Amino acid sequence: MKKWLRRISVLLLSAAVSLSVFAACAPKNPGDDDVDWTTLPDIDRSEKVTLTIWSPLEQWAPDSTYDKNVIYQRAAEELNLELEFIHPPVGQETDQFNLMIVEKDLPDIIFCGNWYPGGVQEGISHGIYRNVNDYLPKYAPDYYRRLTANPDILREATMDNGDIGAVWGFAEYEEWCYSGPIFNKKALDAIGEDAPVTIEDWDRVLGKFKNELGMNSAFAIHPLGLQYLEQAIISAYGAASGFIKDPATGEVKYGPAENGYIDYLNLIRGWYDKGYIPTSFTTNDWLTNVDNFKAMQTGVMFDNPQNAAALIGEYGKDWIDAPYPVLNEGDKLQIRLKNWYVQSNNSAWNTCGVVTRSCENLDRALDFLNWGFTDEGIMAYNYGTEGVTYNMVDGEPVFTDYLFDNDITGTDIYSALYRFKCHNGIFVRQEKTANPLIQRYPENIGIMERWTEQSGTDALLPPISYTRNEQQVIDLYFTDITQYVEEQQMKFITGQTNDISNTAVATYDSTFRANLTGMGIDDILGVVSSALERYNERTSEE
Amino acid sequence: MNKNSYFARLKIDIKRKKVEYLLFLPVLIYFIIFCYVPLYGIFMAFFDYVPALGFAGSEYVGFQWFSLFFDSIFFGRIMYNTIMLNVYSIIFVFPAPILFALLLYEIKTKAVVKTAQILTYLPVFISLVVVCGIIVDFCKVDGLISNIMATITGEAAKDLLDDANYYFPIYLISDIWQNMGFSSIVFYAALCRVDQDLYDAAKIDGAGRFRQLISVTIPSILPIITVMFIIRMGSMLNVGFEKAYLLKRPLNAERSEVIATFVYDRGLKGNNYGYGTAVGLFSAVINFAFLWVTNFFAKKTENGLW
Numbered sequence: 001m002k003k004w005l006r007r008i009s010v011l012l013l014s015a016a017v018s019l020s021v022f023a024a025c026a027p028k029n030p031g032d033d034d035v036d037w038t039t040l041p042d043i044d045r046s047e048k049v050t051l052t053i054w055s056p057l058e059q060w061a062p063d064s065t066y067d068k069n070v071i072y073q074r075a076a077e078e079l080n081l082e083l084e085f086i087h088p089p090v091g092q093e094t095d096q097f098n099l100m101i102v103e104k105d106l107p108d109i110i111f112c113g114n115w116y117p118g119g120v121q122e123g124i125s126h127g128i129y130r131n132v133n134d135y136l137p138k139y140a141p142d143y144y145r146r147l148t149a150n151p152d153i154l155r156e157a158t159m160d161n162g163d164i165g166a167v168w169g170f171a172e173y174e175e176w177c178y179s180g181p182i183f184n185k186k187a188l189d190a191i192g193e194d195a196p197v198t199i200e201d202w203d204r205v206l207g208k209f210k211n212e213l214g215m216n217s218a219f220a221i222h223p224l225g226l227q228y229l230e231q232a233i234i235s236a237y238g239a240a241s242g243f244i245k246d247p248a249t250g251e252v253k254y255g256p257a258e259n260g261y262i263d264y265l266n267l268i269r270g271w272y273d274k275g276y277i278p279t280s281f282t283t284n285d286w287l288t289n290v291d292n293f294k295a296m297q298t299g300v301m302f303d304n305p306q307n308a309a310a311l312i313g314e315y316g317k318d319w320i321d322a323p324y325p326v327l328n329e330g331d332k333l334q335i336r337l338k339n340w341y342v343q344s345n346n347s348a349w350n351t352c353g354v355v356t357r358s359c360e361n362l363d364r365a366l367d368f369l370n371w372g373f374t375d376e377g378i379m380a381y382n383y384g385t386e387g388v389t390y391n392m393v394d395g396e397p398v399f400t401d402y403l404f405d406n407d408i409t410g411t412d413i414y415s416a417l418y419r420f421k422c423h424n425g426i427f428v429r430q431e432k433t434a435n436p437l438i439q440r441y442p443e444n445i446g447i448m449e450r451w452t453e454q455s456g457t458d459a460l461l462p463p464i465s466y467t468r469n470e471q472q473v474i475d476l477y478f479t480d481i482t483q484y485v486e487e488q489q490m491k492f493i494t495g496q497t498n499d500i501s502n503t504a505v506a507t508y509d510s511t512f513r514a515n516l517t518g519m520g521i522d523d524i525l526g527v528v529s530s531a532l533e534r535y536n537e538r539t540s541e542e
Numbered sequence: 543m544n545k546n547s548y549f550a551r552l553k554i555d556i557k558r559k560k561v562e563y564l565l566f567l568p569v570l571i572y573f574i575i576f577c578y579v580p581l582y583g584i585f586m587a588f589f590d591y592v593p594a595l596g597f598a599g600s601e602y603v604g605f606q607w608f609s610l611f612f613d614s615i616f617f618g619r620i621m622y623n624t625i626m627l628n629v630y631s632i633i634f635v636f637p638a639p640i641l642f643a644l645l646l647y648e649i650k651t652k653a654v655v656k657t658a659q660i661l662t663y664l665p666v667f668i669s670l671v672v673v674c675g676i677i678v679d680f681c682k683v684d685g686l687i688s689n690i691m692a693t694i695t696g697e698a699a700k701d702l703l704d705d706a707n708y709y710f711p712i713y714l715i716s717d718i719w720q721n722m723g724f725s726s727i728v729f730y731a732a733l734c735r736v737d738q739d740l741y742d743a744a745k746i747d748g749a750g751r752f753r754q755l756i757s758v759t760i761p762s763i764l765p766i767i768t769v770m771f772i773i774r775m776g777s778m779l780n781v782g783f784e785k786a787y788l789l790k791r792p793l794n795a796e797r798s799e800v801i802a803t804f805v806y807d808r809g810l811k812g813n814n815y816g817y818g819t820a821v822g823l824f825s826a827v828i829n830f831a832f833l834w835v836t837n838f839f840a841k842k843t844e845n846g847l848w
Contacts, residue, residue, distance in 0.1 A: 104593075126594035127594060279700055282704055282793060283682060472814065475812045479808060480614060483616075483795070487793070515615065
């Protein structure tokens with residue numbers, strides 16, 4: 001009995017060892033991609049080549065798969081390519097991405113290369129991505145030219161080791177702050193108020209909404225949670241839900257550990273207690289908020305003015321914008337929503353084109369990625385097809401009604417944005433002029449400009465990148481912290497922690513911060529600081 | 543090779559019972575492919591595992607992940623939730639199908655039994671995602687159960703899933719509702735095989751209906767109950783991942799976070815395969831310990847599994 005057991009265990013162990021060796025097939029040496037671009041052969045487009053591309057779908061246009069997209073078809077035709085898109089199921093994008101890496105079942109191009117733990121740089125050093133840095137001047141000349149033309153953009157796209165490892169979609173100018181407070185104009189008229197400016201005004205207006213108009217959801221919270229657009233209210237207190245830096249000293253801070261954060265929580269808790277925020281806010285969905293708004297049950301929500309114009313009604317009659325609230329009139333905010341030139345954080349989709357090591361036609365893959373930076377490609381991705389979706393008027397592209405006409409497009413405007421043009425992807429994004437909804441509602445330009453001008457961005461962290469080890473520290477400790485903070489703030493707001501009283505706030509505050517320290521927030525701040533330092537040291541010149 | 547060695551005897555046996563071994567082959571292959579081959583993945587628990595580099599390129603970190611898990615501020619509550627949910631489940635959910643089978647067995651009208659069985663089996667065929675959707679809807683502020691609760695307690699209706707105190711009852715009651723009927727099949731089948739002569743003998747001895755239950759029915763199905771109990775104890779640290787994950791929210795995480803959801807969040811979603819595997823391995827070891835201890839005691843009553 002004993003003997004055969006020993007034999008079996010030896011057998012299993014040796015099998016396990018041999019399997020583990022088998023699994024550890026050596027990655028390609030990263031040095032393979034050290035080439036002199038001047039000696040590379042020209043791109044030969046005579047042969048038709050198939051490229052597989054992994055790309056998640058946009059959540060609000062899940063039926064607009066990219067093989068139906070007119071512009072990708074055109075790119076394929078012009079460059080003599082066959083494009084095969086692989087779309088992960090909506091809602092499982094990150095899981096599918098991770099599985100793809102684990103199984104090493106790689107397509108030629110991945111549009112979300114920034115999702116690799118540790119970023120593009122680690123993806124290259126682990127042999128999953130090709131290092132395209134040395135090939136770019138030859139095979140993606142337009143991308144290279146436009147990227148290097150602006151040192152600020154170049155800095156955002158450069159990795160910490162000085163290489164450009166991916167083809168990033170970027171904007172060549174700073175985009176507007178795209179979301180902010182949207183007030184119910186009819187409700188404001190009914191209570192005889194203007195759009196509020198300070199937190200105090202907000203409190204008064206919400207009180208009237210609740211008490212005079214009987215609204216059951218005066219302040220609608222975005223379903224993505226407090227962390228999302230309610231940044232707007234936290235910013236009045238100089239805090240944030242994530243990392244910020246001190247505008248003066250450049251020191252990195254964690255928003256929820258700041259003094260202002262507790263004041264902010266107290267404010268929201270008060271609003272919840274007074275019934276301005278519905279008890280069901282944890283399960284609200286976005287369309288319910290819109291319906292409540294139209295039914296005069298909601299007085300204010302944070303949203304994008306294009307959505308408001310498309311879904312709620314007429315500007316100035318049904319809805320009106322308000323500035324971001326401040327504590328005292330004339331305060332200058334330093335935190336707001338901002339799209340960087342290069343959107344490299346993990347929540348950015350389809351902005352980072354990387355070529356994987358299973359790609360056999362590196363030149364053709366880069367040729368395709370480069371198309372979004374040629375004059376023709378920029379027009380096509382941003383505006384669609386000339387004479388169909390847009391016309392040139394005085395040298396400027398002007399959208400026709402094509403995209404809005406459901407009878408022709410056979411779909412709603414949101415899906416049409418992903419079928420007859422592209423909303424985001426690997427190209428020079430010209431959001432200010434290339435969003436047909438902005439063109440249709442020109443007053444929105446003024447709204448977004450006001451929000452943009454109202455706040456500085458000195459407290460925001462630039463798109464820094466972490467090394468794998470740093471990423472691991474963040475994943476391990478910071479996941480615990482964000483989970484803890486989220487649970488605590490929800491409990492605090494809904495009054496499950498303790499009764500509202502000043503002493504309760506004080507104990508909550510001290511235990512909360514003691515726990516944050518215990519969970520290693522200081523180590524994490526150190527990691528973020530060093531990543532920020534590396535970012536600041538990146539050479540912006542070639 | 544020794545003539546009496548295991549393999550020699552196995553060889554003779556295979557020659558003798560070719561067809562039987564052929565039938566057994568698929569089972570063997572299944573276990574090798576799906577249960578033994580993946581075992582090498584356990585090594586991940588001791589590595590800082592990078593999928594792209596494999597084991598050879600990953601750094602050996604010893605017991606780092608284990609100590610990290612034990613130090614986590616969530617460790618206490620995860621263990622509490624996982625164990626307590628199982629304890630409650632053994633107290634309330636495990637006996638439910640047995641009681642149900644006993645009740646069914648007492649009903650002698652065929653039509654009633656059949657109808658009751660079909661009605662109680664049905665929920666098990668509903669996808670867990672749908673069941674959780676129903677639970678979420680019923681427990682909403684304007685949901686059915688929330689409002690019944692509000693009427694009983696006289697307080698304003700609230701979202702029951704937003705209160706950690708309600709999480710265990712919601713979990714267990716819905717579990718009973720969904721699985722009681724189906725799990726009772728095995729007990730009901732065991733009951734149907736009880737020798738009717740035993741009842742006749744008991745009746746002659748003057749046993750009433752309740753006395754028959756105590757002295758005949760329950761002892762007859764005790765072996766089945768024991769076996770099911772041992773198997774149940776072997777998953778002491780398992781809480782179905784899907785249900786916990788679908789019902790989990792920040793406001794009820796105090797009670798809803800269990801080992802399985804933690805492994806998923808940190809391991810698969812957080813890309814830390816080593817950490818996830820370490821936590822998984824830890825719970826597997828504890829499960830095995832429970833299984834072994836239960837079996838040890840069950841053997842004393844001669845109902846052991848092995």
